Amino acid sequence: MENISVELRHVTKAFGEVHAVRDLTLQVQPGSFLTLLGPSGCGKTTTLRMIGGFERPSAGEIFILGKTIAYESSTQRQTNMVFQDYALFPHKTVGQNIGFGLKMRGVKKAEIGKRVREMLDLINLSDVYDRMPHQLSGGQQQRVALARALILKPPVLLLDEPLGALDAKIRKQLQLELKQLQSELGITFIYVTHDQEEAMTMSDTIGIMNDGRLEQLDTPEKIYGDPQTLFVAKFVGECNIFEGRIRSEHPDIVDFEDNRGQIFKLKKDSLESAPVGKQASLVVRPEDIQVADAARKCVNRIQGRVEEKLYSGSIVRLVVDREGEKIMVDAHKGIAVSPPELIEIGWNPDAGSIIL
Amino acid sequence: MENISVELRHVTKAFGEVHAVRDLTLQVQPGSFLTLLGPSGCGKTTTLRMIGGFERPSAGEIFILGKTIAYESSTQRQTNMVFQDYALFPHKTVGQNIGFGLKMRGVKKAEIGKRVREMLDLINLSDVYDRMPHQLSGGQQQRVALARALILKPPVLLLDEPLGALDAKIRKQLQLELKQLQSELGITFIYVTHDQEEAMTMSDTIGIMNDGRLEQLDTPEKIYGDPQTLFVAKFVGECNIFEGRIRSEHPDIVDFEDNRGQIFKLKKDSLESAPVGKQASLVVRPEDIQVADAARKCVNRIQGRVEEKLYSGSIVRLVVDREGEKIMVDAHKGIAVSPPELIEIGWNPDAGSIIL
Amino acid sequence: MAEQRVLNILTWAGYNEDRIIKPFEEKYNCKVNSKNFSGDEQMLTIWSASKPGTWDVVNPDGPWVKLLATQGKIRKLDASKYPLEDLFPIFQRFPQHWEGNTLWGVASRWGFYGIAYNTKYVSKEEVKSWKVMWDPKYKGKVGIYGWYLPNMGNFGRYLGFESPYDIDKDQLMQLEKKLLELKPQVATITLTASDLIQALANESVWLAPAGNWAAVTLKEQGLPIEHNVPDEGAVSWTESLCITSDSKNPDLAEKYLQWMLSPEIQAKLAWADAFHAATPSRKAAQFLTREQAEMLRMTDAGVDIVKRVSPRKLPKPEEAWKDVWLKFKGE
């Protein structure tokens, strides 16, 4: 128990008829960075709120640093939260808002002033100390909300889309600051974001939620490269999905036969057992698929006709038609294919993953 | 005047000491999609609010469909707004919130019910018709706020980060829906977002704001490919900037000499005149820089040592050190270079742009 | 200051005014606590809700004295201790206070009812009879003080009942009929006597059955208000001072009674701030101006009025009277 920062055991939360969270079990290591990711309304905020002690689970238990949550006493709190709607105190200035937690801890006035100004510098808002929250822009308010929780450096910090209203520049900057603070101080972060890139680059662990359930809890690489469910595969990044069944099993490799009878070879990877004959899906990311020359060196190959070629930034997205089945492929923008060329595409066994 | 939907002339807005918007002049064509982009607190919301008639400019004039704004009467409104903080009516159900505008226009009850349900389907929230706003998640509330404005199909729609709280999936979907509605109905959209990709893919025109000023108003391609100011260049996407001066001017090409004395050739493009000898900056996007074999074919070339190689999705970011100067390069993840290799990178005259 | 003694008195308004109490307090080095009531019933309520021993002196109306005596709530007085000979003869052996040779209380203030009228609108001739109340001329100009006892007594006299509180069922029916006929004439039925005075003062009411003190108080201000006892007679009232049987300071109480009967104080009481009304002391008149004494009928001739009026008493059966009043009020 000692080295678990936050633990949820079979936690369920119902609001009347609506089940916001269902049977959620979860462990977070101290000092680690967990991101909850999922579609709007899937229960992320509710989960955070339960960990923060604002909602009592309808069933299940929650432990923080080995102890159940004390819903009553607020002085001994182990968590702090950045609220999705900021919840700034409308009658207090920015400075008072940020310094509130310190004041509650009895820190001296001068000290509070100093630390608040430091925080304001950190969030690039040095000159709003005396403004009221309603005199700030949306993004400025969000930063104040972030600063207000951050200044307390609690063992566990809960962040509900703390950077959602910010532009890319300041967002990047704050991501770095947050990450740095987190590892320096060994704070456990539980983070909610809609920005997949943010989730991927910042988190130690990502939990993908769907309709109140935790679909997969894993490292970012695993979530992306080895999704456990179709939902995860589709939700994180884009992917091509081939339906089919397991044909045979080898020590390291699995043979997968798609519905058209073509056989693809795949690394076994995370699959513990691959019951031969079982229905399964094969997931391949667009950027894992090689084209033209490179494709010819691949183990799994498909013929198809280039149907569309879409530029976006530094890459080019090809939509390849395999007799009715559309396959998305990402290539470098210098690639020399164009519709309606017939091409070969392919990928190696370590690129695809199988979902049972 | 007839074919200008929204026009701002030298509009300034000051809140006491704070100048939120400074001398903003802007014209929006009917049926076009204008996105305002800029750092947090730069005055986007204030601009929208002035167009919506919620704030009176401290100076300057605003015309909508050729008429000045009637701050008084709200019945003849030409605009509708999606508020950054949603401003949902807490005492009305979701259905009543969305149907509010129609009710104000005297639409029949049955008709309102029908159209509200259509909107709810559009925003993927069919089953919350009778809920109160506080029973929704953040993203759900945002969608309701969007639906509430959208249902009215006004000549001018003002959207203040209408998709900011949504995950990538539903966001993409709604982007498509919005774009489609906009072109179908010929609505003028004035849109605020922090998502650059969103801005790039959806807008006809992008206005980049900074500290209350409009830095550049242009098509997405121009904004990205031909920034007029350093601020724009840095704010939109990432870029490498070389400081130097114009060396000489040719019919189509300009010679730029950086501070180290190396000369780069560039297409003249939007530069009307390039006064020889003038201080200038050269901007090159990381993805426009070629590496290895491809680089050798380029007109402008630089030697450098690979310092870092960062994977992110389908691309790889190289940080190349040119004797102290860091240059970012994006390449396809299959590229076969790794630190601390010495490589050549390069770009062609049409890839860079000069900012005076 | 050693142990300051305390006297608690429960009285009508006037008895505790500074001018009267202050010198008493100084003279006997004591403290007088007082509470005013505005009806005997109220007094009883307060009294019975208070802890025994709270009150030393109470101030009921005449008819209540013997009732209180039978209930054992007040103590006998020693007649020799009081300057009864200073009083007008009629009050010296006042029947409501004496039971054989036992004295239960002393008269302290008195008055009588009649018609208070505004001379601008009502002539002296008209008010010779209660009949004027029913005169259509004065529709909506009659004021009534909302207490059943004096009013029903007065109108009883109008109907010719010599002793208006001892009437039979038939007579009560007659009274009821008369009362109901009066209702349309009425402008207001007031909660307190001061409201009636107010109504007379602002001319919302031109005539009203009222105590003489009401008219006196108004007349003093130069308002055109006069008072007359109709030929049919009217009702009178007396206030009495009694000492409670559980008094903790009976001797101080006795001093207070003596004090209140002293001519000078009687004059002050007669011309009290709260309102002006006659006191039974004949000697008090010398401390008043002639006009004052005459207005209050504190003269040998004036006091004769008492013979023409009936004392206000408790009726029997009370319930029936109240029912009649309820009908009149709620009509």
Added chain:
Amino acid sequence: MTILNKERKGWGDRVLKFYIFMAFVFLFLPIAIIIVFSLNSGRYPSFPLQDFTVKWYKELMLDSRLLGSVKNSLIVAATVSFISTVLGFMGAYALRSYKLKAENFFLGFMAAPLTVPTLLLGLALLIFLNSFLSLQNSLLSVIISHTVFCAPFALFIIRARLRNVRISMEEAAWDLGAGRWQTVKELILPLCAPGLIAAALLTFTLSFDEFIIAWFVSGFQPTLPVKIWTMMRGGIKPTINAIGAIVFIFSMSILLIGEYFLGKKTNG
């Protein structure tokens, strides 16, 4: 601020401002009359006016009992207002944090003291306080009795205001380590200040003005209204007007002076 605040040039706003003016005329009219007649030599307030005089004020100053009753009233009203607002706030705040099943019943129970005629309540309290609690008739009795109907009053007022304070504010404070009391002090009290002020003012007013219950239970320390009530047996006397005038002018001056300095402070 917003444009809504800038639209004030509209005629609608002018009408409303005029309405405020008229409303205040209506509210202050009786006071004006009181002041006028306190300076009028006539014993009975009726038109036409008689000579100007300050004799009623002089008389008033000599009446120590009257001044004593003003003091009693101030003590009672201030205490009642304080206790009621505190009790009412505690109750309203508790109701907010826990959804009582029998909430309506509870609220009905709270409203009940207001429904009993004061005369009867006064009598019942008199008997009860004297015989069951053997509380001597005193100011304490008046304070207790007035609080009986003032506390629910405060509860309702504060509850109505508290409903408009978002719960997420409280959650945030709690999250930042504020204890129960600190949350109340830092957040709830400032945010529901208008409700608290209204409650304090109204309960003060109710208590300061109440005379029936006070008459029953006040014993030998009459409050001002009780004193006035007994003084009025013979009709109202201009000294009473003088008290009214003094109370009004005094409180109004305090308000204006206080406002002047507060305004200065916030502007500076």
Added chain:
Amino acid sequence: MPDQSSFKIEKMVKFRNFPPIRFFVGILPISLWEIIFFMLPVLLIFIVSFLIVKELRLVFQWTLANYTDIFSKTPYWVAYVRSFRLALTAVVLSAVLAYPLAYAIAFVVPARFRRLLMVAMILPFWTNYLIRAYSWQIILANNGLFNEILKVLNIIETPISILYTHVATEVGFTHFYMVLMTMLLYSSMDAINRNLMEAARDLGAGKLRTFFEIIFPLSLPGLIVGSIFVFIMSFGDFVAPSILGGGKKPVFTQMVVDEIQGTVNLSMASALAVIMVVTILIVLILFLRRVESITAGSSTG
């Protein structure tokens, strides 16, 4: 470890997380106060209402006589209905008069004057109720200020009778209850988020619609509490009906007052009071139930 049963907490609104200790700390003081100093004394009244008074003394003899008496005498019922009508009128009048006032103070008057106006408004009521009532008499009497002014302006020749009718009663009621109502309404309106008004305007609501759709519903809690107070207080008042209304058409409380003051029938008075309290409470609880469900949504923002 929390036991499973403590998780059946759905009945609690927000803060369902906190066991009710705090709740009791808040609710008990006021409840105890009311139980000890209100319930018990009133229980006395209730008991007394089943006794009778003979010779001015309570007799311990259980009876329903008082109640049968009341039910059989029409004057009581006439008075009851009259009280009800007057109280309802007072509610409507004070609401109608107070609403624009509260609205104007909350939305038209600059912020720095608001507090001043709110406090100034209450000051006239620190002078005694009775004095104020007599003041109204001076204004409303036949030879009073109001009639004199009308005469001078040549609007009327003979004075209009206002004093000693229930019109005057309503003037007296409205004077104070309007202020009460204004304070409650203001405290509700002040809390309305102004963004919502902008949003409503944006969606095409005119000032009037914005008012009815947004401001009015959100100010309902104040209006309701105000109405309850005004109703109860005007129902229970007997000073204005007596001094201004004239007492010719007595209201119910005047009947009760009479029973105590004029005729000292304590048990009858108690019975009358019991009837009054019970009916008001029933009306109130029914009313609250409806209203709470209507305004439930506006509670959290």
